[in-house]
Amino acid sequence: MSVAPLLEVDRVTMRFGGLVANEDVSFAVQPGQVFAVIGPNGAGKTTMFNAITGVYQPSSGEVRFQGKVVRKSFAARLLLRVGGTAIAAAISCMLAVNAVALWKAVIVANYVYGEPFLWGKAIGCIGPALSQVGALWTWGSASVGALLGGGGAFVLWLRTRRTPDVVAAAGIARTFQNIRLFGELSVLENVLVGMHGRLRTSYFTNLLRLPAYWREHADSDARAMELLRFVGLDARAHDAARNLPYGLQRRLEIARALASRPRLLLLDEPAAGMNPTETVALMELIRRIRDTGVTVLLIEHHMRVVMGVSDRICVLNFGKRIAEGTPEQIRNDPACIEAYLGKEELG
Amino acid sequence: MLLLAAAVVLGIIDGPLKLGLVDPMRGVLIFALLGLGLNIVTGFTGLLHLGMAAFMAIGAYAFAISTCDIYPFQLGFWPALGVTAVAGALAGFLLGAPTLGLRGDYLAIVTLGFGEIAQDVLKNLDAITKGTQGINPLPPPSLPLFGEFGSSPAPWYWLFLAITVLAVFACRNLERSRTGRAWLAVREDELAASCMGIAPIPVKMYAFATGAALAAIAGGMWASLYASTGEPGNYDFQISILALCIVIVGGMGSINGVLVGALAMIGVANIALPKLASWLQQKGVVNASNVLGSPNNWKYLVFGLVLVVMMRVRPDGLLPARLERRKAGGSA
Amino acid sequence: MQNRLLASIASLAIASIALAQGSLKIVSSLPRTGSANAQTTSMVNGIKMAIDEVGGKVDGMAIEYEDMDDASPQRGNWDPAVEAQNANKALADEKVIGYIGTYNSGAAKISMPVLNKAGLVMISPGNTYPGLTKPGTGEANEPRIYRPSGKINYFRVVPTDDLQGTVAADWTKEMGCKTVYLLDDRELYGKGIADVFEKHAKEIGLKVLGREGIDSKASNYKALANKIKAAKPDLVYYGGTTQTNAGQIAKDLRSVGVEAKFMVPDGCFEKAFIEAAGAANLNGKTFVTFGGLPADQLTGRGAEFRKAYMAKYNTDPEAYALYGYECGRVLLDAIKRAKTKDRAAILAAVAATKDFDGALGTWSFDANGDTTSKIMSGQTVENGDFKFVKVLGK
């Protein structure tokens, strides 16, 4: 345990109303490992994944990635945004409330039909007009606006502090138990969407197709094809994702997840519904992923896969952690055998 | 491309052949633009939007106020159109900021409500908007490139065609870029998208603002064409519904689809039906003494039937999007 | 699908060209689809009567008539696109020598400049917004902006809001009312006339207790009526039309027990209003102003028209029918005098209309293109029908 763990799940509890899906579960994933979480159905494995990826917020306990909880930091940008919104809202509220009065005083009063309009004079009228409306209205509306705007911006920030996109941006990517590809998009596009966080071109660059767009376009496509080759899908790059056979869809999900260049990859039952040959290929793929330096956190029922690829295994049962260790240790752990492994192995 | 060619050909042959189609086609182009705007929100991003008319209205009034000579601004056509687009985008942001967290039809009703509110505001702030009188006249654009903007419809047609082509390219550029892929991803599966590092709300915000800007431009063109904003009542719920029909009939998320949809909808409502009505009158099939007699009384029925039948024959629209499959569309 | 659609459009287009040979043609552009249908039907009937009357011929030249719709189904109301289209269509068809329309002043703002440039005569049976013709009554740039050619091609046979609103306020005072409550439908016609009423009412010392703009699509106005009841006005004036729910308002005022009198402008001077409101709610307490004399007071021309109309449609002609009829006759009369198919000549002839023996009395067009007839009549409603009370204004 010399190296600092990449991911620490520290006494995480997940409650939904009365139901407790995880009860202070803890484990640590070392960088470079393939770490498997196993357990019978309903043991709370997927819930754990959701807690890690920010789909749910832990009821208690925390998830640390590279030593700290993944969260939007309380940075200057936040203050800037909140302040900015507040001011903008304040001004727009003030204008909204005084719209008619201002218009009359500034525009109507200074514009004689058919004659040139004196901007300087007009702008000069804004101040008096406002004061004429009355401080209460003007500043009242302004402060209400500021409150709503600033408050709103802050609340929004709070709410989105640890949403999946933030977690993903930090370097954790995942696949889904029930495959969730973008069915109408092509295989290639799915991977490109995965790259979203890594791409930089702005809205207007894309709108106007500035040089930056073309540059990025070229190498993002190249990298996407590379990934597809890596998972063996390059031939199907331009099919609609929903037309892929099941096994390939799982591979595409993996490619899509890898596209974000994660430090940690969460695979949720990647072997589910695969035939033996596909399974072997999958194990092979997982190893190759680990060899590229990506740490893998794996949920799997399929014991051959689990025992075959993982360096370390954590066993959940009824939401509690009942054991953790190397495959050998788990294989010989009475609790696990009794809880879970026994029948699997014999069967 | 093919559509563009067709449009150009029509523009050329219309005059000599006296088809008289270029005139109504200008309306089609305006609504095509409105449709393109809605297509970004509903077609690409999958947000049901029932308030497009509001943004069209905002556009029309922004354009009118910045060009009409009863106001001091009196900008030229392009600058005014720029102002219009910005105004639309801003409005989009204002509406979107607090509400884009909402799901499917809840967002839909919010947009619907915004449409109603916008109308009330335009009607009631008559000190600024001239209320029910509408703002007029707007000076005809002076763009020698397109010719003399007088009573002849041709220059308008070419101008609007140009704007529409630009808009189409803009939409296509966005669709096939990081921005557009994010929109499509959010439409397909919002949660999966966010797990890929896409923050849904800002992404939707861009879609909303873009759509609003396009709708606003459509409004600006409209006002400029009729040299008047008309009355606020001209931008009511019916227009939002029409826009929706254009997008769905054309084919959700398909740019060409929208163009065809606009042609179909406005074609039926503003070209085919009037011609049919006047033709029947020429044939003397009119008996005003009872309500069934006048062809004009059948328009609702025909329009409705057209919608129902089209949806029955082509549930995915006339030109479904590139990879559009069944079940693709869907708001909630 | 869409090809078939294009095809049909094309074929129709060709069909309409094929018909482009023949004689003179009068077109009307009125909202035929949607809520104004009832009123415009009367107008069209009136126009048809005028043409039938001369046997569809003016010294040898056969008169065609087309009833164009400036509303569209998706709008259910007048549609700027369609109105503009109609104007251009009329111009494109060289047989067309007269354009009767529009019903909505808003629509007129769209088509007036278009027709003016081409010098095609336009006669409106329904526009009452003063700014269309009278300098100084509307925006600074009105009516100049509707006459880009500088000439006048737009005429109307209806008296404008500024007359009617004033007369209405005066009448209110004559009836001994001290306080009024104003409502309007927030549309060009209704709001305009209510504004005039309010302005004049204040001048002549009537107390305006309140002013509300209603939502003409609301299902009822009971809440508003409660509010009015509490204000206890002597008279409630509604600037609006049957189609903007005047009937419902009358009803709700009565149903919550507002005792005040109720006055409406000529937009409600039609049977449909009484039917919508229910006679019981109007009898005795309702007053309607109208430009010109009601059918049953008509003499000469008007009386004949009424007889003919009743014979044909077995109902008394509405105000709108009268207006439509008058438009038609003025135009035909001008053609007769001009003795040509030339638009300019006919325009000149219309402008020259003097002491015209019309259904609305004897009148001329003034320099602005307005009718000189300033006759306003006041009606009340008794046992389910309008009853002429007196001639208003001088």
Add this chain to the structure above:
Amino acid sequence: MHILHHLAAAVPLALAASTDAPEAASWVDPLLQQLVTGLSNGMIIALIAIGYTMVYGIIELINFAHGDLCTLGAFLALTIAGALGVEAWGGLGGASGVVILLLASAVFCAGLNWTIDYVVYRPLRNAPKLTLLVSAIGCSFILVNVALFWGGLPMGVFGGGVAAAAPKDFPGLVSDDNLLPAAWHVTFTASDLLVVSVTLPLMVALTVLVRYTKLGKAMRAVAQNPTAASLMGIDVDRVIGSTFLIGGALGGFASVIYALYNNTISFQMGYRTGMDAFTAAVLGGIGSMPGAVVGGLVIGLVRALSDGYLEARWTNSVVFGILILTLVFRPSGLLGAKLRDKV
């Protein structure tokens, strides 16, 4: 029993409050009056809103044609009233006349709604949702036109059909006389009573139906998950059909109540009533019937109070402003179920 709950609250409130009116301050009476008005309007909206919410709950379709369906119901009622001369019956006869109208229109609307579903929507079950939406819009246009023609019938009640498009007067079969002693300063008319006495039982009956009958259970099952439901041997199309049937029937009742309460019908009345009802359904949490009722009442009240105490010209803005604010803070409506992503 949500529905009972919310409505039971409503009526006594109006009555009870009015009892202590005499010694109350002068501003109380108008306020109470506005509340009565608001609630009566609200209940009508609610009744229509249920039609929306039921259909939405089961096939996620915003049934734009529903408002116009009610229009036709009202026109049928007027036709029958005219044909039978119900107006003249008076007294008990008048009451029975009302019952006849209610039933006739309910049956008619139910049948029509079912037919529309069968002819238009059923073939599109697997089509994108918005395709369905546009078909619904199409139907709405068609129904409006039918109503226009209907108004052209050469009957006395339609003014001889001369002015087809004009609003039609609906005979005041139910009086607007105050039922409360004058001393109470608040009028609660027979038509207010009618609204309450028809709407409440209907809502109760509906709640019972949805919660305790086999059909009701089937409906909820289909709403939850059509595929699963059909696997359980539920005939999904039949269930959906009967949903339209019931929604239509409610629409029919609503249309007659509407006509008797407002005494005017017009071929375009479906537009605003429909929009109000749809708004109500969403405000309450679309798919939830108690929600629809609460939403309807809220909108009715807000409209009345805004008309009464603010400016009528801003009423629409107020209604939708409140709607938007509500949704910002309660993203799934007042009583809507909170949704959670299933991953």
